[in-house]
Structure formats: structure tokens, C-alpha cells
Amino acid sequence: MSASFMKKLALATALSVSTTQLAANPFAELINNVTSANQQPAQAKPVDHARQEKVTNEGGRQFAAGYSKAFYPVKSLLKQGQTDQALQEHKTIFLEKDGKSFLAQVEHGLVALDANQTDTAINAFADAEHILGQEFAGSKLGSMLQSSSSNLVSMITGAGEITDYPGESFERILMLNYKSIAYMLQGERKAYNVARRSIDWQNIEKKRFRDEVELAKKELAKKEAEQKEQGNDLSGFGITDTINKYYGKSRKEAAQVPSAYVNPFGFYMTGMVQEFDSYDDRSLRDNARIAYQKALELNPKSKVIKAAAAAMKKKPRRGRKLVHIIVADGFSPEKRTVQFDYNAGGVPLPIKLPIYEAETSPIHRFEIQTVSGKRLARVHSIADINSIALRHQYDSLPFQQLNMTVNVVRSYFENRALSKLGFLGKVVGDARQEMANPDMRSWISLPERFLAARIEAPKNLSRIRIKGFDRRGRTLVNQVVKLRKDSHNFVYARNIGKVMKVATNQNKMWAPIK
Amino acid sequence: MKLLNFVGASLIATALVGCNTMPGPGGQAGVSVLDSNTRAHLDTELTMADYTAFAENVTNKMLSSRIVQSWGNKRPRLIVARLQNNTDNENIRMQDIHDRITETILNSGVARLVDTSATRFDYVVKTELSSTRQYGQDGAELAFFKLEFKMFKIDGEMVGQWSDVLPLGRAKQKFL
Numbered sequence: 062m063s064a065s066f067m068k069k070l071a072l073a074t075a076l077s078v079s080t081t082q083l084a085a086n087p088f089a090e091l092i093n094n095v096t097s098a099n100q101q102p103a104q105a106k107p108v109d110h111a112r113q114e115k116v117t118n119e120g121g122r123q124f125a126a127g128y129s130k131a132f133y134p135v136k137s138l139l140k141q142g143q144t145d146q147a148l149q150e151h152k153t154i155f156l157e158k159d160g161k162s163f164l165a166q167v168e169h170g171l172v173a174l175d176a177n178q179t180d181t182a183i184n185a186f187a188d189a190e191h192i193l194g195q196e197f198a199g200s201k202l203g204s205m206l207q208s209s210s211s212n213l214v215s216m217i218t219g220a221g222e223i224t225d226y227p228g229e230s231f232e233r234i235l236m237l238n239y240k241s242i243a244y245m246l247q248g249e250r251k252a253y254n255v256a257r258r259s260i261d262w263q264n265i266e267k268k269r270f271r272d273e274v275e276l277a278k279k280e281l282a283k284k285e286a287e288q289k290e291q292g293n294d295l296s297g298f299g300i301t302d303t304i305n306k307y308y309g310k311s312r313k314e315a316a317q318v319p320s321a322y323v324n325p326f327g328f329y330m331t332g333m334v335q336e337f338d339s340y341d342d343r344s345l346r347d348n349a350r351i352a353y354q355k356a357l358e359l360n361p362k363s364k365v366i367k368a369a370a371a372a373m374k375k376k377p378r379r380g381r382k383l384v385h386i387i388v389a390d391g392f393s394p395e396k397r398t399v400q401f402d403y404n405a406g407g408v409p410l411p412i413k414l415p416i417y418e419a420e421t422s423p424i425h426r427f428e429i430q431t432v433s434g435k436r437l438a439r440v441h442s443i444a445d446i447n448s449i450a451l452r453h454q455y456d457s458l459p460f461q462q463l464n465m466t467v468n469v470v471r472s473y474f475e476n477r478a479l480s481k482l483g484f485l486g487k488v489v490g491d492a493r494q495e496m497a498n499p500d501m502r503s504w505i506s507l508p509e510r511f512l513a514a515r516i517e518a519p520k521n522l523s524r525i526r527i528k529g530f531d532r533r534g535r536t537l538v539n540q541v542v543k544l545r546k547d548s549h550n551f552v553y554a555r556n557i558g559k560v561m562k563v564a565t566n567q568n569k570m571w572a573p574i575k
Numbered sequence: 576m577k578l579l580n581f582v583g584a585s586l587i588a589t590a591l592v593g594c595n596t597m598p599g600p601g602g603q604a605g606v607s608v609l610d611s612n613t614r615a616h617l618d619t620e621l622t623m624a625d626y627t628a629f630a631e632n633v634t635n636k637m638l639s640s641r642i643v644q645s646w647g648n649k650r651p652r653l654i655v656a657r658l659q660n661n662t663d664n665e666n667i668r669m670q671d672i673h674d675r676i677t678e679t680i681l682n683s684g685v686a687r688l689v690d691t692s693a694t695r696f697d698y699v700v701k702t703e704l705s706s707t708r709q710y711g712q713d714g715a716e717l718a719f720f721k722l723e724f725k726m727f728k729i730d731g732e733m734v735g736q737w738s739d740v741l742p743l744g745r746a747k748q749k750f751l
Contacts, residue, residue: 250660254660254665
């Protein structure tokens with residue numbers, strides 16, 4: 062019999078023991094121990110020099126694990142600007158193994174887009190959308206409950222990546238944003254239809270998330286009430302404080318946006334498409350203005366959106382072509398495991414939490430210039446995905462609280478059951494520990510932020526330059542972009558560190574130049 | 576799928592559950608030929624039958640209008656401009672709708688259709704398909720699709736406008 066079979070056998074045995082006990086008396090003994098025991102310092106763990114591991118200020122270990130770690134080879138290639146290789150690597154590691162996964166498809170779509178393979182990107186995003194419709198149709202549970210907290214097996218086993226992943230709500234909206242970018246790069250007006258859908262989805266997701274948070278809070282309150290009836294006070298449990306301690310760090314960054322549902326990209330894209338339309342039918346200029354205005358309501362500080370909305374009050378300039386530039390900069394935060402020992406009645410229970418860690422781009426500002434160096438436009442923020450992700454994490458704390466509560470109880474009863482089994486218990490315990498990991502999945506290839514610039518350029522302008530500067534004004538990125546002379550232009554630039562990849566619309570835009 | 580694998584492996588490994596009979600591939604789905612005019616919907620999206628009905632309804636409204644009737648046997652040159660898709664679905668087969676519109680006009684014999692690149696024409700018909708959606712409790716959804724024609728003379732004067740609306744409702748929950 063193979064080692065993995067033995068592990069599964071041992072694990073399943075342990076599960077059946079621990080879950081039976083859990084069902085019989087889920088909280089009482091644990092809470093009694095917690096409330097009565099003197100707080101003892103957590104046992105020191107042997108330092109594991111795994112990649113990028115570090116000790117947090119709170120005393121826990123932070124390290125890459127699960128999906129985040131598995132994605133490193135692809136991320137590394139993307140950082141080196143080797144997008145074609147990254148696409149192939151992703152296909153080998155993820156897509157060919159699990160092509161029916163939402164995450165595999167959206168990652169593949171984005172990497173394909175960065176490699177300027179728009180057909181592949183559109184197909185992958187369409188597949189991801191299809192998977193959402195097929196796999197999760199009829200589900201009343203959304204992202205959080207579906208992917209982490211409420212899934213009973215996932216919570217009881219502690220194996221967070223065992224269930225299918227439908228993406229976080231903000232990731233699903235970004236999937237549509239990216240699909241619309243891919244259509245724009247093909248010069249297809251279909252970008253408008255997709256962008257409209259993303260606006261609808263964002264409204265639906267916002268409401269769904271609010272409902273789920275309420276549900277999680279009710280679930281917690283219910284458990285607390287049940288325990289209180291049995292004479293156990295959960296308030297001595299300290300889980301809320303622990304959660305706040307580990308997740309509180311990102312509060313300031315999360316507070317940059319009022320909610321995770323203020324991504325204005327959908328409105329900006331519909332404004333952009335209608336602005337192109339307005340070169341054919343001037344009456345649509347007003348529709349474009351309204352769309353830009355709605356984008357501005359979601360990101361009132363954005364200078365580029367404000368300028369675009371103002372420009373729609375004037376008619377298109379004759380002899381000019383419209384150039385819209387989108388810059389996707391950096392990487393969105395990736396999940397990392399923070400492991401620490403939670404002291405439950407003198408028994409140190411290993412707890413693992415998934416926590417977003419931001420990766421800040423070295424670029425402070427971008428600028429669009431002529432090839433000779435004259436500034437044409439500054440590039441300003443459209444959507445701050447970093448803050449949106451952190452805000453989502455912050456607003457999701459009730460789920461993490463629920464998750465941790467169940468995990469602490471599970472670990473406690475497992476420990477008790479396994480300690481009675483002697484050596485076998487030790488083997489099972491090690492295997493169990495290996496399996497008990499939080500859900501580390503997130504759309505890793507997403508950028509940290511979307512920025513944009515808009516230029517009404519002379520018809521004969523054939524090239525522009527995109528420059529990126531650090532805080533001290535030093536040039537880190539300098540990329541010349543060839544424009545189509547016979548058409549309006551849409552430029553998509555992906556910048557990672559000091560490496561920029563640029564693509565322009567492969568076909569003529571549908572609207573004529575005046 | 577991963578979940579099923581995991582649970583499956585655990586069940587086998589423990590050997591406590593005895594013989595676990597896995598379900599077979601299941602019975603074959605019943606497939607039948609539907610009436611081509613059926614208006615059944617599995618989702619709040621347009622079907623081929625809707626395209627046909629929509630295009631015919633609005634085109635017939637236009638053909639029976641006073642302005643078109645006044646053409647008599649003159650058979651003016653008419654351009655049917657590219658159909659603009661302003662819905663939230665990029666996969667609607669706009670060409671099918673456009674083809675049905677031109678087919679209906681041609682069969683009526685009231686006008687001569689010319690290509691959009693033609694420099695000599697008398698009227699141009701601009702067409703647009705748009706949609707709005709409303710969402711209620713538990714994923715209930717109401718979608719309205721609207722097909723609209725606007726007819727212009729060569730000097731830009733609008734001489735006619737016709738439309739049809741198709742509402743589609745869904746009560747059950749959908750993921751998105």
C-alpha cells in the first residue's frame with residue numbers, strides 16, 4: 062500500500078473519531094479549559110527556512126503555501142517579462158490538470174492577454190464565466206460561504222482548497238473587466254456588452270456579500286447562544302481579538318475605499334466605447350458623459366475620469382484620433398499563511414490563517430509622451446485593486462472568525478483523540494497537520510491597480526512613449542508604442558516592476574476618425 | 576470535483592462503510608425535436624425564435640407604416656445599417672437578426688436594398704437592440720429586450736421610428 066493511501070486511511074480514521082466527538086460535544090470541554098487555564102506562552106516552533114518565510118510582529122510564522130506557492134513559477138516568469146513562457150507554464154501546471162476550474166481559466170486568460178494572445182484570453186474568460194454558471198447555478202451561497210467558511214467538509218477537515226473555487230466577488234467582476242479589455246484589443250465593440258454585464262454583476266455581488274456577512278454574524282451569534290445555554294461563555298475564547306490582531310494591519314490600506322464594490326472600470330469602459338461611438342453618432346457623446354460620471358462617483362479622486370467626463374461636453378475634435386491607454390501595474394496582494402499556536406487550556410493548537418500581503422509596485426507615476434519626450438498626458442488611477450482586495454478581506458472578518466472558531470474546536474478534539482492512539486496517533490497527527498491548510502487561492506496574476514490616460518491625438522501621430530518613474534523621479538520604464546494611423550487606438554500596457562508589455566488594437570476600431 | 580475525490584478516497588480508506596456502490600453514468604437524457612417557433616426559454620436570454628419574431632415584428636410595423644405605404648411602386652433605395660448591440664450580452668447573433676430584417680423587406684418588395692457602402696440611397700434605417708435588467712429577491716430577474724428602428728432621409732431628417740419589447744422573467748436563483 063502506498064504512503065499516500067496510509068495517510069488517507071489514518072486521516073479518515075482521525076476524522077471519523079474527531080468529528081464524532083465534535084458533534085457530541087462541540088464546545089463545552091474546550092471552553093472550560095480555555096476559561097480556567099492560565100495563559101501559557103505558545104511553544105516555539107522550529108524555524109522552517111522555506112521560501113520567503115518570516116516571523117510576524119505578532120509572533121506567528123508567515124509563509125507561502127498552497128495555491129500561492131504553486132503559482133510562483135508562473136509569477137516568476139511574468140516578473141521577468143517572459144509572458145509566452147509563463148502562459149505555457151501555466152497551461153502545464155494548472156490548466157491541463159484542472160481546466161474546469163474558474164481560477165485556472167481566469168489566470169490563463171490574464172496571462173494570455175499579457176502575452177497579447179487575445180483569442181486565448183477571451184476563450185479562457187468565457188470558459189470561466191461558463192464554469193460559474195454551470196458549477197454554481199442554483200447555489201444560494203456566494204463566494205465567501207461557498208469557498209471557505211460555510212462549506213462543512215472544508216471547515217471540519219481544515220483542508221481549505223478541497224472545494225471548488227468560484228472566485229472572490231471582486232475577482233468575478235474583474236474577470237469581466239479583463240474580457241472587455243481583450244475585446245477592445247481586437248477592436249471589437251463587444252467590450253461594451255461585457256462592461257455592461259460587469260456593472261450589473263457588481264451590484265448583485267454587493268448585495269449578496271452584505272447578505273452573507275449578515276448570515277455569518279447570525280451563525281456566530283447562534284453558536285455563542287447555544288454554548289451560553291450550556292454554561293460556556295464564548296467571550297473568554299479570545300478569537301475576535303486574535304483575528305483583529307492578525308488582520309488589523311491592513312485596515313489602513315483597506316480604508317482607502319469605502320467598500321470592495323467601488324470598481325469603476327465597468328463604467329469607464331462603457332464610457333470609452335460610447336466615446337468611440339460618438340465619432341460616428343454625436344448624440345452618443347452624452348451617453349459617454351453619463352457613463353464617465355458614474356465611474357467618477359465610484360472613484361471621485363480620479364483625474365482621468367473627471368477629464369473624460371468634462372471632455373464629453375464638447376464635440377469630437379476634427380482631424381484627431383482618440384487614444385485610450387490602460388496601464389495595469391504590479392501584482393495584486395497574494396494570500397500567505399500565517400501560522401501561530403493558539404493556547405487552548407494549556408494545549409497549543411496550531412492555527413493557520415490566510416492573509417493578503419500586498420506587493421507594492423516601484424512605479425510612482427506614469428506619463429505618456431511623444432517619442433521626442435514632450436508630455437502628452439499623465440496617467441491616473443482608475444481602480445485600486447490592492448485596496449479593493451484588502452477591503453474585501455477586512456469586510457470578511459466575520460467569516461474568518463467563524464472559520465477560526467470551527468478550526469480551533471476541530472484541532473482540539475483531534476488532539477485529544479489522537480493522543481490516545483500513541484504512535485499511530487503521532488503519524489495521523491502529522492498527516493492531519495499536513496492536510497489542514499487554509500484556502501490560499503486568489504487570482505494572483507491580477508494587477509495592483511488600473512491606471513488610464515486619454516489623448517485626442519493628431520491623426521498622423523504614429524508612436525507614443527509610456528514612461529514610468531519612481532518616487533525620486535528616476536525613469537524605471539520607457540516603452541515606445543506604435544499606434545495605428547488609420548484608426549482610433551486602444552493601448553493596454555502591463556507593467557510588472559521594471560518590465561512593461563504593451564499591446565494595441567489588432568484591428569481597426571469600429572468608429573471612423575472624423 | 577476535488578471534494579468528491581477527497582470524500583471518495585476517505586470512504587474507501589476507512590473500509591468502514593462496506594461496499595460503496597458508485598452511481599453509473601445514469602440514464603440517457605431525453606432529447607426531442609421542438610417546434611422551430613417554440614418560445615420556450617431556459618434563461619433570460621434571447622433564443623433563435625426570439626430573433627426571428629423580434630425582427631419580423633418590427634420590420635412589419637415599419638412596412639405597414641404610413642411612410643412606407645406612401646412609397647407605392649417607387650421602390651426607393653434603402654440601407655439597413657449594421658445592427659447595434661447595446662445589450663449586456665456580446666454573444667447575441669446580431670447577423671441573424673439583421674438577415675431576418677433584410678429578408679422580410681426584400682420579400683415585401685417595397686424597396687430596393689443597397690449595401691452600407693452605397694453612395695446613392697434614399698433612406699437609411701438605423702437599428703439597435705438594447706436591454707435592461709431588474710433583480711429581485713433570491714435572484715428573481717426581469718429582463719427587457721428592445722429592438723428599435725429609426726428611419727432617416729438622406730439629409731438626416733428622421734421620418735419614422737418603430738420598436739418592439741420582449742420581457743423575460745425568471746423566478747429561480749442563479750449564481751450570477
